[in-house]
Amino acid sequence: MDEALEGFMYFLRVEKNRSANTVEAYLRDGRRFADWLADQGREDPASVSRQDIVDHLAWLEDNGIGRRSIARARTSIRQLFRFLVREKLLEDDPTVLVQAPRFTHPLPTVLSFETVEALLDAPDRSTPLGARDAAMLAVLYSSGLRVSELVKLPWRNVDAEVGLLRVHGKGDKERLVPVGQRALEAIRSYLQTSRPALDPGNACPALFVSKRGSAMTRQNFWVRITQYAKLVGIPGKVSPHVLRHSFATHLLEHGADLRSLQAMLGHADISTTQIYTHVSRARLARMHREHHPRGR
Numbered sequence: 001m002d003e004a005l006e007g008f009m010y011f012l013r014v015e016k017n018r019s020a021n022t023v024e025a026y027l028r029d030g031r032r033f034a035d036w037l038a039d040q041g042r043e044d045p046a047s048v049s050r051q052d053i054v055d056h057l058a059w060l061e062d063n064g065i066g067r068r069s070i071a072r073a074r075t076s077i078r079q080l081f082r083f084l085v086r087e088k089l090l091e092d093d094p095t096v097l098v099q100a101p102r103f104t105h106p107l108p109t110v111l112s113f114e115t116v117e118a119l120l121d122a123p124d125r126s127t128p129l130g131a132r133d134a135a136m137l138a139v140l141y142s143s144g145l146r147v148s149e150l151v152k153l154p155w156r157n158v159d160a161e162v163g164l165l166r167v168h169g170k171g172d173k174e175r176l177v178p179v180g181q182r183a184l185e186a187i188r189s190y191l192q193t194s195r196p197a198l199d200p201g202n203a204c205p206a207l208f209v210s211k212r213g214s215a216m217t218r219q220n221f222w223v224r225i226t227q228y229a230k231l232v233g234i235p236g237k238v239s240p241h242v243l244r245h246s247f248a249t250h251l252l253e254h255g256a257d258l259r260s261l262q263a264m265l266g267h268a269d270i271s272t273t274q275i276y277t278h279v280s281r282a283r284l285a286r287m288h289r290e291h292h293p294r295g296r
Contacts, residue, residue: 001034001037001043001044001045002034002043004045004084004089005027005034005080007083007087007089008026008030008079008083008084009023012026016171017172018171019171022170025072025076026079026080027076028076029073029076029077030077032073033053033056033073033077033080036056036059037052037056040052045081045084045089048081048094050094050095050097050098052094053074053077053094053095054098056073057070057073057098060073074095074098077095078093078098081093081094081095082095107275107278107279108241108242108245108249108275108276108279109236109242109245110242110245110250111234111238111246115232115234116141116243116246118232118234119225119229119238119243120134120141121232122137122228122232123137123228125189127194128193128194128195128198128211129194129198129211131186131189131190131193131194132190132194132195132198132209133224133228134186134189134190135186135187135208136150136216136221136224137225137228138182138183138186138187139165139179139183139186139187140243141243141247142179142180142247143165143178143179143247143264144177144244144247144248144251144264144265145165145167145177145244146169146170146240146244146266147221147222147240147244148218149167149168149266150208150240151206151208151217151218151221152206152215153167153206153207153208154206154207155191155195155205156205158184158207160187160188163178163180163181163184164177164178164179165177167266169266173266175263175264175266177264177266178264187207195209198210198211199213200213201213208221218240221240222239222240225238225239225240225243226238226239244265245276245279248265248276249276249279251264252276252277258270258273258274261276
């Protein structure tokens with residue numbers, strides 16, 4: 001199993017170009033399965049049966065592992081054995097008939113358009129940090145970027161003439177994402193008046209910099225957006241991903257098609273994008289209940 005995991009790691013990193021976090025998660029699940037198998041007195045992947053995998057998943061549940069983590073472990077183990085079959089190290093894949101645990105996916109949190117507008121207006125644009133935050137919020141809602149993509153976005157990757165961002169997403173895959181004029185105006189204002197004060201030597205390649213002149217971090221921006229949400233009285237937790245959810249849902253509600261939305265969000269599988277169809281329908285149903293005279 002150790003040799004199998006070593007080859008699997010190389011396959012994920014080099015051939016599949018998976019992110020470091022994905023490789024780490026797959027290997028963590030694989031090593032836990034290998035340790036469990038060793039406790040059964042076996043180390044050879046060829047000795048693994050479907051029942052072994054079912055028993056391992058049951059063991060995870062007995063040890064308090066949540067169903068989402070169990071589902072991910074099943075995926076990791078399945079990818080490992082698919083790799084072994086692909087490399088002709090095994091003839092049969094014991095994971096084929098192992099079903100994933102079933103559970104309902106909670107719908108993402110989405111802000112109303114009016115609430116988003118209040119959040120975007122919260123930063124004090126007369127200060128360098130406020131102008132930076134206003135631009136970051138505007139870009140996030142206008143483009144639907146992941147927060148990791150936002151903080152890593154190089155200033156050279158902003159094409160203000162055509163309104164496009166060149167973004168490196170998961171797996172280092174590059175995509176072009178449109179961005180609106182209001183967000184571009186916020187970027188221009190930040191670049192002209194605030195960024196020179198934060199990074200006088202223009203040494204940092206990132207578009208958005210901290211007060212020390214280094215690239216913004218996800219944690220720093222998370223704290224900032226939480227503060228602005230409290231400032232304008234938005235209840236509950238508001239994370240950068242909530243703006244991404246709001247971007248996607250508002251686009252669908254105004255006529256965008258799923259394929260275009262999938263490309264903008266950088267989803268590898270359209271089934272991931274389809275969750276926003278359910279969100280949009282749920283929001284419409286709630287609005288009907290709340291506002292129709294006979295819906296209350």
